[in-house]
Structure formats: structure tokens, C-alpha cells
Amino acid sequence: MKKILSYIAVILWMALIFYFSHQPAHESNELSTELTEVIVTAVEKVAPHSDFIVGNLNHLVRKNAHFFIYLVLGVLLIHSLRLSGVLGYKGMGLALFICVMYAISDEVHQLFVPGRGAQLRDVVIDSAGAFVGIGIYVVILFRTHVDG
Template sequence: MRNAVRWLPALVWMTVIYCLSAQTGDDLGGWLHELQQLVPLMQGFDWGHFVSYFILALTYAWGLGGRRLTWRRKALVVVLCVIYGLTDEYHQSFVPGRSPDIIDIRNDAIGAALAMLFLTVPAVRRNYDRWTGAKYY
């Protein structure tokens, strides 16, 4: 039961991503376009996908908690994020004003990979290991 509870944040965040994907292009276009105008660096890169999958990767890593987060586990987290990104793009193909885009999957993968790199920063890794109860063996 305890392991199942660890996956709740990932399930909640996957639901958030699903709900955002279910919005039509018109619903998303207004505020995103305005935000991109305020921050010129945002143009040409889908920060929404990047941030969403950065967070998703952290929640997946949390779900795997209790064990040391090796490079193999980090690669698994990235692969799981990409798979979910593929299902997200497929879902978007049914939403009016939205269409699947390979660039979104690239941004998903970049976000997930950078989240796993973030967890390798020594101070972050120590806190992550303490929070998850990771054991070194």
C-alpha cells in the first residue's frame, strides 16, 4: 500500500497534463501567446511541455522512491515520460484546434532528462535520498 501511495503525485500530475491537453487550441492560445510576448526567450520553445514533464519526471522518481536512483532508473523515468508524452500527443489529435507534434515530444524528453540531471546535483541528491529513504547497498 505504501508503494502505491508514492505514485499518487505522478497520477495527479498525469491528470493535470491530460486536462490541459483536452483544452482546445483557442482555450490555450490566448494566455500562452500573451505570456510569450512578455518573455521573448519563450518564443520558439514550448515551455509548457518542458515544465510539465520536468515535474512529471520528478513525480515518477518519487514513485520509485526507497531505492537509490541509479542512471538506469533515471533512464527509465525519461522513457516513461516519453511514453506518456506519446499518449498525450495522440490524445491531442482528437481535440479541436490541437494536433500532435514531434517537437512537443522532444520538449517532453528534454524536461524529463533535465529533471533527472537536476537530481544528480549533490545537495539535491542528498535531500532527495533523505526524503525518499533511499538505501545504499
């Protein structure tokens, strides 16, 4: 049952990525701008004299979203593969391969979304996020086995 639920989590996460990628450019930008404004408001409470250029920060928020959404996908995939008995370098490589292929397909998908386009830089950011997520998972798993 755990294995099935883990793959359902992967599929739902991929669906969430697809949903965000399917938003036309103006909707996607509105969402990230709203998030950026929340971040700016929070930071200004802590550091009231900070000068932010919302446009620059918005770009940073968007690129970090790419990284972290694929970091989570990498963790979900490596976990599902481990539960299926795909272990070690084979599991890590397969999880990374699936994440990179999904990132590429996601960018190709955006070619058909109004105002959006494919960006090689986003595939690199997505892949880096997946790589880090897989690495974090493996390190935590290793430490729990060594310490436990």
C-alpha cells in the same frame, strides 16, 4: 505512506497534463496568451522600453510550458521509483521511458482535440524537460548524500 503519496502526485500531475492537452486550441491559446501578457507586463515594469512581439513570446511561453511541465513529471517519477527501490540507471531509464511514452501518448491524444495536432517537436521538448528534471533530482540526491 510516502510511496503511495508520491505515486498519487505522479498521477495527479499526469492528469493535469492531460487536462491542458484536452483543451481545444482556442482555449489553450487564450490561456497561454494571458500568461504571456502577465509576463510582458512584469518585464515592462523592469525594462519599460522593451519591444515585445506578443505572438513570438507566446510561442516561447508555450514551448517552455512543455519543457517545465515534463521537468516536474520527471522529478516526480524518479522520486516515486526511488521510494519503490528502483535505483540508479535503472530508475533513471525507467523514469525517462515513462515520461517519453506519456509525451507520445499526449501528442496522439491531441489528434482528437479540436484545433490541436501531434507535434514531434513537442515530444522532443517534453522529453528534454523530463531528462533535465531527472538529472537535477539525481544531482541533488547525490550531493546531499556526499555532503551529508
